[in-house]
Amino acid sequence: MKHILSIGILCLLAACSPKENQKIFVYEGNPLVRNNFTADPAALVHGDRLYLYVGHDEYYAGQDTASGGREFNITEWLCYSTTDMKNWTEHGAVLSPADFKWAVGEAWASQVIERDGKFYYYTTVQAGEPCVGKAIGVAVSDSPTGPFTDAIGRPLVTDDMTSNGARGWWNDIDPTVLVEEDGQAWLCWGNGTCFLARLKPNMTELDGDIAVVDLPEYVEGPWLHVRNGIYYLTYASMGEGRENIAYATASGMEGPWTYRGELTGMAENSFTIHPAIVEFKGKWYLFYHNAALTLDGRAGAIGRRSVCVDELHYNEDGTMQYVEQTKGN
Template sequence: MTNQTRRQSLAILGGGAFALLANRASAAVAAPVPGNNPIITNAFTADPAPLVHNGRVYLYVGHDEAHGQQLFNMTEWLAYSSEDMKTWTSHGAIMKPTDFKWAVGDAWASQVTYTNGKFYLYATVQHDKSDNGKAVGVAVSDSPTGPFVDARGTALVGNTKTTPNGLRPWEDIDPTVFTDTDGTSWLAWGNGQCYLVKLKSNMIELDGEIHTFDLPDYTEGPWLHKRGELYYLTYAGMDKEKHAENIAYATSHAITGPWTYRGLITGTAQNSFTIHPGIIEFKNQWYLFYHKATLTINGEAGATGRRCVCLDYMYYNPDGTIQAVVQSEAGVSLPPKAL
């Protein structure tokens, strides 16, 4: 080998080594930091509903599967879990809307609760033509990761309410379930109007009158929780100027109200018309889950039909009001504020 050939070979090798090192450096930069937002990056996900059980957080989401200009193509619910709120384990699909024999599709917002030794999934689906509109079904499982099966054989809440304009096919969506300290469980839901009703102890039947709440700019996505003696009703409100949803909340000293509006927790979601709250306390720290649309997977950018679930710390003021939450990229990768 001549000196010139040797120099050319070394140059080629050097260039290849440089490219390899550059690729490794790029991969290192691109690697997600545990706790960064979005927290789920292996799929487009929406409508987060967290559940704390036996020292672990289980997260239930709808799987956004829209392509191109499609909107809300959702055929299944997914589950994830974490022990530290930073690293999330995927448990795959736990149920499909068509597992309800009376439903024909649309895996919209859901929530899982643990009661009586079983896990109950309350979910929004599209009812078949016998009750044409959105409906709430309830399914049950012995495990937080399923499989879940229809607990009733019929919808728990169907599209049977009427307005002066007739049937409202989008009214019965976004169920949330809250079990009070006395063991009583309540179901809230609704688009355009917020409804609340007590559940029977079997968790699959309604018990008593349906309460209706008028909340400022209420749109959908209610979430109930309690801190001390104060009840919180968080929901997706409407920013009339931006024509997109934000997260607002109200408080009450009784689950049935009256509710006092307290303002916004967040502004609108980046790149998404919708937003959806989920709130838990885990290891003495409060967290707010929500979705936006900033994730790109396989070349497809985020959109209202391709959302991603995020997570940030949440804090209270001494009077019990909630401090505004800034939707961050760092998420919970950084430690919480010292209180």
């Protein structure tokens, strides 16, 4: 009997222990992640744990002279998690553009949400023929750390479904998803134009027409959340030559949306910035990225960014207080 108990305890410990590819690190101030260049944060709370999904910015020869979007080199999405915002577990790569057979590379911003025990990974990839251009794909898993697999075998949103506008072939990027209390799910995305559409309960099909949300100085990177009956649409807006974070509020997803001003200033050393907002254990947090990290002798740059986090506070009227971006040790 003792031997059986000992074996059982050992098996339990093995199951609870981190996987071999998992590393533990302690948050020491911003940037949060310091062993990789990371960008476009997305946060998910599930159970007692907060999961952080990021694009892995990777250096390549010629990156510093590239332009037109080629400065960015994200070939996988990484996941980190925490139970206390101090000690973090690195789960490694959980999804890659190669997991979508219809994709031809280039991973951009994403978000993971949970519904009915399934985890849906909405992300930006470059589509091949016949849907050339940036597209939104969706992958699914039974676990927040994957493995994630292509949910429908084709893009969820393609360039021919939206008006090209000023940005043309890369309008359809940066998906964010919100599931309301009544179960209605919404998808919001876009560069240059902010698009909004309902999702069917299966989370893999649009339900109805695609609408356009008119927001001042909207650029990209929308994020949806709800607090005390107020709907928030936070996004990267154009500041004085670089992006900052602004937001609008509404009483429901169909608007009207009221512009509330800037939430942050511009990110250090970075043209882009990307918000993610989440409540975790009674506190609200804003995740974003800058380009303040130097790693392996290479300084941060437009395509070598670093994810950060700061607490977020609300006024009595529901507006969000301006967030000063902090620096660590």
